[in-house]
Amino acid sequence: MPDHKNDTAANWFQRHPKKTLVAVTLFFILVIVFGAEKFLEFNHRRQGMVLEAEVERRYVRLKEFRPGASLLLAFPRNHLPYTDNVFTKQYRVEIESNGFIAPSRIYERPDKVIVFLGGSSTECMFVDQDQRFPYLAGRILEHETGAKINSYNGGMSGSNSLNAIDILINKVIPLEPGVVVFMENINDLSTLLYEGSYWHKDKARSPLETLKKRQLVGKLLKEIFIPHLNFAYRNLKKTLSGKEEDEFGGARGQKLVFDQAKMAREFAANLQTMVCTCKAWGIVPVLMTQASRITDHPDPVVAAYIARDGRDTGLSYQRFKALYDAFNDTIREVGRKNQVMVIDLAREVPADKKYLYDLVHLNDAGSQLAAQIIAGRLKGVIAAP
DSSP, X not given: OOOHHHHHHHHHHHHOHHHHHHHHHHHHHHHHHHHHHXXXXXXXXXXXXXXXXXXXXXXXXXXXXXXXXXXXXXXXXXXXXXXXXXXXXXXXXXXXXXXXXXXXXXXXXXXXXXXXXXXXXXXXXXXXXXXSHHHHHHHHHHHHHOOOEEEEEEEOTTOOHXXXXXXXXXXXXXXXXXXXXXXXXHHXXXXXXXXXXXXXXXXXXXXXXXXXXXXXXXXXXXXXXXXXXXXXXXXXXXXXXXXXXXXXXXXXXXOOOOOHXXXXXXXXXXXXXXXXXXXXXXXXXXXXXXXXXXXXXXXXXXHHHHHHHHTTTTOOHHHHHXXXXXXXXXXXXXXXXXXXXXXXXXXXXXSSTTTBSSSSOBOHHHHHXXXXXXXXXXXXXXXXX
């Protein structure tokens, strides 16, 4: 009986001689390359050499959104117990080509550039796009001064003052801004409370990140080939678990031991670095205190929030308030010593639910008020030649 299978195979190779030649050539090239790689690896090992490509890579974490991303975000369900505002819609967050929250770069050739840096309280994620104070303050100033103003929103959830320094040096200075406005408090406080240092190795907010090869390959494969499926899986996982990722999860339930004076010194040193860097590059630095609902007699929402974070840590509400107030005082003191403007939102924004939807995050009304306060203070700086 004739072997039709072999005939079929032979006929295919005979019908496609060029493809066969290319396939065989590629196979032998791969064999040669693999053999050469293994030979060189063996030879290098004998000489005690370890190539840079073989070891883990480290990166500085640039706290920014992915340039070009566009998101629709609903208020997180797990955070509902810690707010008394009502959220009934999704909020659009669009990121421009340099990783800032849009709208930011309105003019190709602006008269003035202002950059706002900070954490989620600057980011204003759950505020309408045209009501986020970094954008709105620019529009108010533009209306009142007649200048064409680009006001950049460089806020991002979890960002602290060390992250802001990285952003300032690597992204903001090239924009040649006239003013940089920096607001932070609670993220620095949390970082130093739970991690003990801005540079604590292998902690959630360490400025350095080490990616193992398998982690890097897996991450790239998911983001290149199945980004939408990966996004849906992460959202489904959060929904089913009812939990958000907790970067300080490893420290929960442990008694906190901290040195308040040391924390204040480190925070002040970062603020000083921000101020000096700006001045060295001819930028006007402006510091802002952080508004909050942290009062002597907290309302139920604030008390519940602090109770959650203070559970089993030995940190009472009164102790937390003292630390938070001290950080705002540090901002004022650094501003006074350096003779730079301090916009005191902590004193000028009323500490109630009309302006803040939780502990420190502004709602639409709070963002509008903050924008008016900021524009009023910056008007003289922007109007100056």
